[in-house]
Amino acid sequence: MNIKQSFILAMKSLKASKxxxxxxxxxxxxxxxxxxILVSIVDGFSNTMIDAFESAGINLVNVNVRGRGSxxxxxxxxxxxxxxxxxxxxxxxxxxxMASVTLKVDTENNQTTVTGVNEYYKDIKExxxxxxxxxxxxxxxxxxxxxxxxxYIAKNYFETFSCVGEKIKINGNDYTxxxxxxxxxxxEEGSADDIVYIPYTCATLLSRQKTISSYVVASTSKDxxxxxxxxxxNYLYSIFDNSDLYTVTAVADLVDTVDELMGxxxxxxxxxxxxxxxxxxxxIMNIMLVSVTERTREIGIRKSLGAKPWDIMSQFVVEAAxxxxxxxxxxxxxxxxxxxxxxKILGVTATPSILAILVAFSVSVAIGMFFxxxxxxxASKLNPIDALRYD
Amino acid sequence: MIExxxxxxxxxxxxxEIRALDGINLSVADGExxxxxxxxxxxxxxxxxxxxCLDVPTYGQYFLDGxxxxxxxxxxxxxxxxxxxxxxxxxxxxxxxxxxxxxxxLPLVYKxxxxxxxRLKAMSALEKVxxxxxxxxxxxxxxxxxxxxxxxxxxxxxxxxxILADEPTGALDSKTGKDVLDFISSLNDEGKTVVLITxxxxxxxxAKRIVRIQDGKIxxxxxxxxx
Ligand SMILES: Nc1ncnc2c1ncn2[C@@H]1O[C@H](COP(=O)(O)OP(=O)(O)OP(=O)(O)O)[C@@H](O)[C@H]1O
Ligand SMILES: [Mg+2]
Numbered sequence: 001m002n003i004k005q006s007f008i009l010a011m012k013s014l015k016a017s018k019x020x021x022x023x024x025x026x027x028x029x030x031x032x033x034x035x036x037i038l039v040s041i042v043d044g045f046s047n048t049m050i051d052a053f054e055s056a057g058i059n060l061v062n063v064n065v066r067g068r069g070s071x072x073x074x075x076x077x078x079x080x081x082x083x084x085x086x087x088x089x090x091x092x093x094x095x096x097x098m099a100s101v102t103l104k105v106d107t108e109n110n111q112t113t114v115t116g117v118n119e120y121y122k123d124i125k126e127x128x129x130x131x132x133x134x135x136x137x138x139x140x141x142x143x144x145x146x147x148x149x150x151x152y153i154a155k156n157y158f159e160t161f162s163c164v165g166e167k168i169k170i171n172g173n174d175y176t177x178x179x180x181x182x183x184x185x186x187x188e189e190g191s192a193d194d195i196v197y198i199p200y201t202c203a204t205l206l207s208r209q210k211t212i213s214s215y216v217v218a219s220t221s222k223d224x225x226x227x228x229x230x231x232x233x234n235y236l237y238s239i240f241d242n243s244d245l246y247t248v249t250a251v252a253d254l255v256d257t258v259d260e261l262m263g264x265x266x267x268x269x270x271x272x273x274x275x276x277x278x279x280x281x282x283x284i285m286n287i288m289l290v291s292v293t294e295r296t297r298e299i300g301i302r303k304s305l306g307a308k309p310w311d312i313m314s315q316f317v318v319e320a321a322x323x324x325x326x327x328x329x330x331x332x333x334x335x336x337x338x339x340x341x342x343x344k345i346l347g348v349t350a351t352p353s354i355l356a357i358l359v360a361f362s363v364s365v366a367i368g369m370f371f372x373x374x375x376x377x378x379a380s381k382l383n384p385i386d387a388l389r390y391d
Numbered sequence: 392m393i394e395x396x397x398x399x400x401x402x403x404x405x406x407x408e409i410r411a412l413d414g415i416n417l418s419v420a421d422g423e424x425x426x427x428x429x430x431x432x433x434x435x436x437x438x439x440x441x442x443x444c445l446d447v448p449t450y451g452q453y454f455l456d457g458x459x460x461x462x463x464x465x466x467x468x469x470x471x472x473x474x475x476x477x478x479x480x481x482x483x484x485x486x487x488x489x490x491x492x493x494x495x496x497l498p499l500v501y502k503x504x505x506x507x508x509x510r511l512k513a514m515s516a517l518e519k520v521x522x523x524x525x526x527x528x529x530x531x532x533x534x535x536x537x538x539x540x541x542x543x544x545x546x547x548x549x550x551x552x553x554i555l556a557d558e559p560t561g562a563l564d565s566k567t568g569k570d571v572l573d574f575i576s577s578l579n580d581e582g583k584t585v586v587l588i589t590x591x592x593x594x595x596x597x598a599k600r601i602v603r604i605q606d607g608k609i610x611x612x613x614x615x616x617x618x
Contacts (some may be wrong), residue, residue: 306473
């Protein structure tokens with residue numbers, strides 16, 4: 001008897017008791033579906049997060065200086081000189097100074113944050129200008145009261161994107177709008193379009209900070225980030241002589257961290273789903289043992305007609321494997337549909353991964369074979385005459 | 392063809408031991424039609440199970456076609472059952488969830504015969520017993536006599552030399568029982584060796600030789616008709 005015949009036979013006995021077969025499969029169905037749903041949702045989440053990081057700039061390195069208590073310090077000029085010395089690897093460096101301010105246009109009056117940067121910031125962040133220009137060296141150098149605004153600000157305060165030349169009151173001082181950025185995030189409040197850039201030299205005054213503590217560095221390519229990070233660290237160490245006084249973080253490192261975290265999370269969740277698969281396997285073993293007992297007489301008949309132990313064994317192993325792989329199939333279908341639905345509800349794109357599907361399927365076949373083996377072995381060892389006499 | 396030498400089958404041990412077969416010596420030549428008779432519990436079925444390689448004797452040697460069956464392993468025994476023997480049981484022993492045709496095909500499946508060839512052979516066996524139109528029915532849809540004929544077709548499908556029938560008419564009324572019996576003796580006329588077990592003397596009279604067993608021993612062995 002070959003595997004194909006065993007398979008046909010297995011399908012027959014599955015069909016003969018549909019309810020029982022379904023209940024037997026249920027453990028596998030739930031286990032497989034759970035694996036696929038969990039993996040695809042975690043994947044979806046981590047992709048969303050990584051996308052967010054990458055749009056924030058995968059080639060960026062953030063520098064935070066806590067020079068407090070030390071006589072040593074770095075100035076923006078030092079940082080710029082450093083950037084020029086390494087212009088092969090570094091696109092530019094800009095201070096980032098956040099200041100909480102009151103923004104006022106006509107009677108519209110809002111509490112918000114402005115960001116002080118220098119002229120390199122546009123290239124660092126790859127900003128697109130929709131109208132006018134970005135901040136220039138002269139603006140920074142002379143502390144000119146000019147600003148570049150995001151599309152949300154333009155829409156909200158001026159009700160038009162062409163508002164270059166208009167004035168905005170920041171903490172009571174008139175700032176001239178010299179540029180409006182291209183819309184990049186749907187002009188939503190709180191998005192990347194809800195932004196006001198001013199020269200950092202003005203921002204330090206607004207924020208009442210004496211020293212500048214945070215910088216953003218862009219590497220020429222994203223493969224260079226690690227190198228640039230090292231360069232910055234070495235440079236800062238050469239000044240501070242103490243690595244506790246500053247921190248240098250690459251966005252790419254965050255991506256790695258997220259990846260690692262999500263990997264751990266996936267492993268834990270899949271482990272839990274695996275328990276369901278194990279329970280499903282035990283369910284299959286249980287039902288196969290019952291089935292062997294029920295069919296003792298059939299086994300006796302088959303043996304009297306020349307069935308070898310191997311024939312009986314393969315029949316039961318194939319039946320167990322068929323049961324669990326059918327469960328696997330249903331679980332995969334159910335898991336794929338549910339993960340897409342769940343993804344929609346959670347607002348992530350949860351695409352069931354081919355790998356998860358393949359793994360889930362082969363695991364379910366393996367479980368059927370593994371847990372079917374013992375009952376099958378038992379059946380194949382039955383003495384023909386005892387089996388024939390069994391009622 | 393069959394040669395039993397000092398066959399013992401002992402169940403239990405010590406005081407409670409039961410000698411189902413107590414030193415049986417029996418030879419059956421090719422083409423014979425032997426009826427084994429005896430009271431209930433005399434050891435007829437035990438003897439047949441040993442002849443049919445379904446059971447092994449406690450002591451003694453069994454030669455089938457000159458080969459010592461007593462020292463064969465399970466796989467070899469399965470092969471002997473599948474290729475050389477055809478069983479007809481009192482309880483028909485058809486598999487309920489398989490169709491009539493599939494039941495008849497079963498011994499051929501274990502001989503690894505190709506599906507088309509298998510189908511042809513099984514159909515011709517069913518034709519022989521007069522049930523080709525029931526091929527797609529299930530055993531539960533057939534009468535007892537028809538089921539027994541299906542089981543005969545199954546025994547014939549693999550074209551074995553030796554047919555073993557344990558009370559083949561036991562569950563049938565006298566009319567159908569007679570039909571089945573006539574069919575079995577026609578098989579013997581075609582040259583097959585038949586060993587038939589019964590406790591009914593009128594059934595045994597159909598055979599050419601009657602072996603009487605009592606308490607596990609052969610008490611008489613007579614040829615009643617020449618082939
Ligand atoms: N598995 C067993 N365990 C213990 N004793 C057994 C077993 N099988 C058979 N026997 C005993 O062996 C003896 C012979 O049994 P067997 O089935 O051969 O009788 P039989 O001649 O076929 O009887 P019947 O005409 O009722 O079918 C009986 O006494 C029976 O109780
Ligand atoms: Mg009996």
